[in-house]
Amino acid sequence: MTDDELRIKSIHYRKRLLKYIKKANAGHTGGSLSCVDILNVLYNRILNVSPGNFGEPYRDRYIQSKGHSVEALYVVLADRGFFAESELETLCRHRSHYVGHPTRKVNGIEQNTGALGHGLAFSVGVALSAKKDGADYKVYTLLGDGELAEGSNWESLLTATHYGLDNLTAIVDRNNLQLTGRTEDMCNLEPLAEKFTAFGWSVRGADGHDVAAMTDELRSVPFDLGKPSMIVAKTIKGKGISFMENDHKWHHGVPDDEQYEQAQQELDALLAEYE
């Protein structure tokens, strides 16, 4: 798939995730728009995972620690054939498996998340298993930047280094916003890359919306043999919709009819540029 084909996919993913959030009248809009390009690259270029091999021990593992952005994951998994997209019509309905946070009842999802601060530790356990088993699959996890205030992450960073887990890659969705405002107003994270480095990780930065740049970084892990890899992906919360970008109020905002139309039109205009 070419870079442009991926970029077009991202626009379609955005259109779809907004559609299902609107339908469910619930969802984490800002964070899903923030990470969907990263998921696009992971699932369409990097991960050795498919509906065919999902049960196989050799598959690559993706664990979404920032579970609230599940709508982005759902549309990507549907596109990859893990389930029919029409299933998402039931999003958040009673008895639907398509809950507001990831659960293993949905084909393609590795781990139940949604309470923040679990995914990195779980990923360390999976990566450590691969080392113990001599297996060569890789483990990827996606963290929110606000999520990094949870102390459990820093415990896991230590453990990953301790065991030299170079089969583990963590990506931080660095959009500088959390639920109620700016990360730096609530829990200052900078200098973030230096902190990860000091914890023994090999760290690189990239534009989290640039599918080519993300591909380059993800294709070159491990950055250092014997060390876990960290990508600090610079992103924009609400990316792609003018009035949602960089506004924490869209964290779990659902567009009204007019806003929804405008959002879809903005995305259609982007699509037109590729025609």
Added chain:
Amino acid sequence: MAQFSIPKRDETKEMRYQMGYALADLAGEYENIVAVDADLRSSSGLHIFEHYHPDKLVKVGIAEQNMISISAGLSQEGFIPFPCTFDAFCRRFMDQLYISVAYSKCNVKVLGAYVGLFTGKAGATHQSDKELGLLLRIPNLRVVEPGCNEEMRQVLRTAAETVGPFYIRIVRCQVEDNEIGPDYRFKLGKGVTVTDSGSDVGLISTGYMIKTAKIAAEKLKSKGFGVRLDHHPSLKPFDADLLADMASKVSVIVTLENHCVSGGLFSLVAESLAREGLQIPVGTIGTDPEDFIHTGHVNDLLAHYQMTSDDVVKVAEQTMSKAGI
């Protein structure tokens, strides 16, 4: 997006928002009250507190364990901290609550927001219907679950004015301002008889479920049964005397809680009755202890877990017929 605005005090019935106003009022009276937020204030209602007292809000980032132990430290030096996050996340900070707060008898007042089934569509990670199992067994901790806004305001005041650790369970949804009566005064360790029209069925409610209990009581009465309804906002300490009095007068009891039917109100009632040697059949209304709560609209969930007033009537009748009444 409504969540980020400040609803008008006299226009909202949601307990979370009334909590934000009540705490802001108390902080006007008590210099040393602070609120502590772990990035949920626009949901929990603390954003209203922040609006009136921006300097009295401590933000700790998304770090609930941190939040509880920091609150313990603040209290040690004379502040009265009200840390607040979703009740579900008390599963995360239970040890901080147990050791930093309760063991040391620190003057911390934890506000558990969005208790029980009323969290919306988030799924099991965000629903809290098992936590009383441990909270009710932490020494020194008082646990209170108000059922209406007037009661919630009185509970906050009691917590602020009583030295020692509190855990207060707050629902997200709309509730009545006063379910009990104009003269009602909340007292720690005391329940209250809300209606008393006879001796067939005793309903025991806590928290939000007072509303369902009142509706069920009317339905049972119209079916010809005598009903007494006792409301127990104070779960710890629990009013065993009021329970014993009810048990001596009614034929069967039904407990109603916005929690699973193990470890919470039903367990308190069953333990207390057994301890006193009082034999009386008890039916239960609440969620299933073996189940992770599903997603869905609150009304779907209440129907799923058989927690509507019609379910109360059914359970009451079944309990009576099992007892041969």
